[in-house]
Amino acid sequence: MRTAYVYDPIYLEHDLPSHPENAGRLRHILDLLEKKGMSARLTLLQPRPATEEEVLRVHTAEHVARVQQTAHADLGYLDSDTYVVARSFEAALMAAGGEAVLAGEIANGFALVRPPGHHATPTRAMGFCLFNNVAVGARAALASGKAERVFIADFDVHHGNGTQEVFQDDPAVFYFSTHQYPHYPGSGHWSDTGRDAGRGTVLNVPLPAGVGDSGYARVFAELAWPLAERFHPDLILVSAGYDAHWGDPLAQMNLSLTGYANLARELVRMAGQLCNGQIVFVLEGGYRLDVLAHGVLNTFYALLGEDETLDPFGPSPRSEPPIDTLITRVKEAHHLN
Numbered sequence: 001m002r003t004a005y006v007y008d009p010i011y012l013e014h015d016l017p018s019h020p021e022n023a024g025r026l027r028h029i030l031d032l033l034e035k036k037g038m039s040a041r042l043t044l045l046q047p048r049p050a051t052e053e054e055v056l057r058v059h060t061a062e063h064v065a066r067v068q069q070t071a072h073a074d075l076g077y078l079d080s081d082t083y084v085v086a087r088s089f090e091a092a093l094m095a096a097g098g099e100a101v102l103a104g105e106i107a108n109g110f111a112l113v114r115p116p117g118h119h120a121t122p123t124r125a126m127g128f129c130l131f132n133n134v135a136v137g138a139r140a141a142l143a144s145g146k147a148e149r150v151f152i153a154d155f156d157v158h159h160g161n162g163t164q165e166v167f168q169d170d171p172a173v174f175y176f177s178t179h180q181y182p183h184y185p186g187s188g189h190w191s192d193t194g195r196d197a198g199r200g201t202v203l204n205v206p207l208p209a210g211v212g213d214s215g216y217a218r219v220f221a222e223l224a225w226p227l228a229e230r231f232h233p234d235l236i237l238v239s240a241g242y243d244a245h246w247g248d249p250l251a252q253m254n255l256s257l258t259g260y261a262n263l264a265r266e267l268v269r270m271a272g273q274l275c276n277g278q279i280v281f282v283l284e285g286g287y288r289l290d291v292l293a294h295g296v297l298n299t300f301y302a303l304l305g306e307d308e309t310l311d312p313f314g315p316s317p318r319s320e321p322p323i324d325t326l327i328t329r330v331k332e333a334h335h336l337n
């Protein structure tokens, strides 16, 4: 199985250099992959714009029209921190299409797309996100018949409120999120476990500020693994945000690059054990550029099944708070033990 990545230069044209979510993020990633000889080892998969049908499986026509209206216009804002420039609509369609292509066709890879997606709800842009790329990808995989059940793991430091909203009543898609709590966007309480037919298919792990490598490892071992085994997916998608690193400027968590690489390896191992190795990562946040680039590089080592991890920044200098009570509550909410 070849490891693939999705990329197109249009992803650099959604840009506002003074904003933390700018094109420099992707440039840093591509530069490091090139410098370390990683790009040459991967298959580049050319994205295409998401079709109307694909986007409408997740978003309302009104939301799509609102984003489209910003095309070719000057800088504008769709919410207080979500900018749009002349080519943002095209970039966002290509980001969703890139994830749809990768999730629908290739079993092992990483969609290096922008703008990010997990805050975008069915009806609106939010938190730097225009269209929900991972949600479009999940629905594309389900529609293609390649998968009947999709497990989404979201290790971005922020709760993917948009992804939860899309899938909370859908029994075919499991949504698992670790996030700093309380923090932006405010959602993601452990008692939110899904609704109606989707009850039990949302796993929220709202972590106090300061949790790092050992806390995250416990969450994966004691909560994510047993629930993924219970759900038994055909495909794993990962909302990969690297803003839970201890050096990230937008949050206060304590993961190291080594801790992140261990999470990526756990997810690849989970895919190997549960769904024939089918796993696709998609880029979400991460705002310290050198950390972000190394986080993505290490994820490719994990996808390739290699032990290499580059961690020039080392472990967090701070200690972690206990999470025993939280783990117990989440277990009770999901009838584990």
Ligand SMILES: [Zn+2]
Residues within 6 Å of the ligand: 156, 157, 158, 241, 243, 284, 285, 286
């Ligand atoms: Zn984030």
